Amino acid sequence: xxxxxxxxxxxxxxxxxxxxxxxxxxxxxxxxxxxxxxxxxxxxxxxxxxxxxxxxxxxxxxxxxxxxxxxxxxxxxxxxxxxxxxxxxxxxxxxxxxxxxxxxxxxxxxxxxxxxxxxxxxxxxxxxxxxxxxxxxxxxxxxxxxxxxxxxxxxxxxxxxxxxxxxxxxxxxxxxxxxxxxxxxxxxxxxxxxxxxxxxxxxxxxxxxxxxxxxxxxxxxxxxxxxxxxxxxxxxxxxxxxxxxxxxxxxxxxxxxxxxxxxxxxxxxxxxxxxxxxxxxxxxxxxxxxxxxxxxxxxxxxxxxxxxxxxxxxxxxxxxxxxxxxxxxxxxxxxxxxxxxxxxxxxxxxxxxxxxxxxxxxxxxxxxxxxxxxxxxxxxxxxxxxxxxxxxxxxxxxxxxxxxxxxxxxxxxxxxxxxxxxxxxxxxxxxxxxxxxxxxxxxxxxxxxxxxxxxxxxxxxxxxxxxxxxxxxxx
Numbered sequence: 001x002x003x004x005x006x007x008x009x010x011x012x013x014x015x016x017x018x019x020x021x022x023x024x025x026x027x028x029x030x031x032x033x034x035x036x037x038x039x040x041x042x043x044x045x046x047x048x049x050x051x052x053x054x055x056x057x058x059x060x061x062x063x064x065x066x067x068x069x070x071x072x073x074x075x076x077x078x079x080x081x082x083x084x085x086x087x088x089x090x091x092x093x094x095x096x097x098x099x100x101x102x103x104x105x106x107x108x109x110x111x112x113x114x115x116x117x118x119x120x121x122x123x124x125x126x127x128x129x130x131x132x133x134x135x136x137x138x139x140x141x142x143x144x145x146x147x148x149x150x151x152x153x154x155x156x157x158x159x160x161x162x163x164x165x166x167x168x169x170x171x172x173x174x175x176x177x178x179x180x181x182x183x184x185x186x187x188x189x190x191x192x193x194x195x196x197x198x199x200x201x202x203x204x205x206x207x208x209x210x211x212x213x214x215x216x217x218x219x220x221x222x223x224x225x226x227x228x229x230x231x232x233x234x235x236x237x238x239x240x241x242x243x244x245x246x247x248x249x250x251x252x253x254x255x256x257x258x259x260x261x262x263x264x265x266x267x268x269x270x271x272x273x274x275x276x277x278x279x280x281x282x283x284x285x286x287x288x289x290x291x292x293x294x295x296x297x298x299x300x301x302x303x304x305x306x307x308x309x310x311x312x313x314x315x316x317x318x319x320x321x322x323x324x325x326x327x328x329x330x331x332x333x334x335x336x337x338x339x340x341x342x343x344x345x346x347x348x349x350x351x352x353x354x355x356x357x358x359x360x361x362x363x364x365x366x367x368x369x370x371x372x373x374x375x376x377x378x379x380x381x382x383x384x385x386x387x388x389x390x391x392x393x394x395x396x397x398x399x400x401x402x403x404x405x406x407x408x409x410x411x412x413x414x415x416x417x418x419x420x421x422x423x424x425x426x427x428x429x430x431x432x433x434x435x436x437x438x439x440x441x442x443x444x445x446x447x448x449x450x451x452x453x454x455x456x457x458x459x460x461x462x463x464x465x466x467x468x469x470x471x472x473x474x475x
Contacts, residue, residue: 004056004077011077013058014161025164029175033157036179037072040127042149043134046072049473050146051462055154055241058082063240066463068473074150079161081233089227091323091330092316099229103166107315110308111228112167114317116174117191118219118235119159120181122152124195125208127183132205135442137452141202143462143471144248148209151241158234166230193400194296201438202455203256203281207293210249210373215300217242218321218366225319250373251458254380256281258456261384270388276437279453283381283388285438288430290390291411294370295398301363303402304339310355320358321365337361340396342407345415347396359402367395398429446472 004013009027016023038046050071053064055078069075087099103111126149136142156178163171181188189196194212199205220242223235260280264270272282302309312318313332320326328335337357338349354361370392378389394413396404408421411428445452449468461467 094316122156124190128199139471206252211297213245227316255456257380299401302359304360309358
């Protein structure tokens with residue numbers, strides 16, 4: 001790994017100056033990236049000085065530094081984790097062979113597809129969150145939003161580096177297309193459905209960063225196992241930053257719950273209308289938002305049976321979450337896995353070859369991880385003495401992809417008729433009225449140490465700074 005020179009146009013730790021063709025290609029892409037950021041990045045934030053962390057090292061003990069930065073000038077230098085000497089492939093049909101340093105011709109199309117799909121999610125979330133700064137509930141939260149935004153931008157750069165470095169003209173064209181698609185655009189949308197949904201308010205943002213960024217954790221962890229070593233090294237470092245994004249979501253929802261429970265106890269009521277009149281988000285609305293974001297996110301794992309997933313695994317392109325900790329042969333040819341199907345209006349399990357069910361394996365790992373965080377949210381209500389618990393809906397609820405797509409299912413996993421679905425979906429998913437109410441609470445609160453009335457302050461600030469620290473300076 002080279003050291004990082006922050007005086008160059010594109011700081012990097014991959015000796016970019018030693019590959020002039022690649023350096024020129026990335027320098028020609030950079031103005032398009034800046035234009036994209038100016039056009040659809042965080043609105044009105046160009047001249048803000050933001051207290052951000054910047055990745056400056058691959059040392060786990062000290063990989064970031066904090067300081068005021070204008071987001072448009074945000075600089076980073078990490079493209080790859082250090083190489084692991086004599087790394088071998090540890091799953092699939094190439095198990096035991098040396099990891100690839102170049103793209104094998106027979107896997108070129110699939111690897112490009114994987115990198116493009118991952119890369120497409122990074123700018124998409126920035127676009128989805130473009131307007132949130134205008135309604136930030138505090139300087140602390142505004143700073144966290146901006147931290148997520150710049151790191152998604154860095155993750156985009158990491159994927160673009162791989163495309164330019166290893167995929168020639170095709171890679172350059174795909175890198176351009178990453179800036180041409182736009183979240184929610186009718187004619188040229190983002191590749192994955194969840195990244196075309198709107199993120200219109202901060203409750204949606206917190207749910208998105210908890211649930212959808214958690215999908216990112218599992219997808220990146222699976223790619224970090226890849227036989228294509230540069231992809232594995234890139235995604236391993238991305239995981240380091242992804243943890244903060246999930247923290248923003250989990251702690252954000254916890255603080256909303258804390259404030260709602262406080263007002264419930266002060267007023268001695270769980271009446272939705274009284275709580276809304278008091279300016280907090282009622283718990284049933286929180287559950288409906290959770291149901292929506294969770295169900296949209298688990299669709300991101302793809303169909304429960306997938307020949308592509310089998311090919312990616314057998315070829316060594318994409319492993320399982322924590323592949324090395326699994327006690328099996330890491331080839332899976334003779335193993336099976338249970339998936340759900342609907343027969344005669346009832347859910348039932350069936351065994352399918354595990355290689356074809358790897359999307360479902362990853363989805364189930366994700367579900368287990370998601371439930372752990374929801375249990376922590378429930379401790380907020382328990383501690384406040386409130387008799388209400390959040391829960392994730394059944395994984396067949398509100399699905400749009402795979403064998404369960406369009407199946408009408410209640411959140412507790414009970415098949416329902418189309419008539420019952422239509423009559424009760426407003427109990428289970430956010431209504432226009434819910435979204436309008438939440439939107440009505442979204443007012444900027446940017447005095448240091450002050451917070452909007454619908455959310456509690458955090459327990460501690462960022463990087464050991466006080467909660468009332470001047471996290472964003474306006475000019």
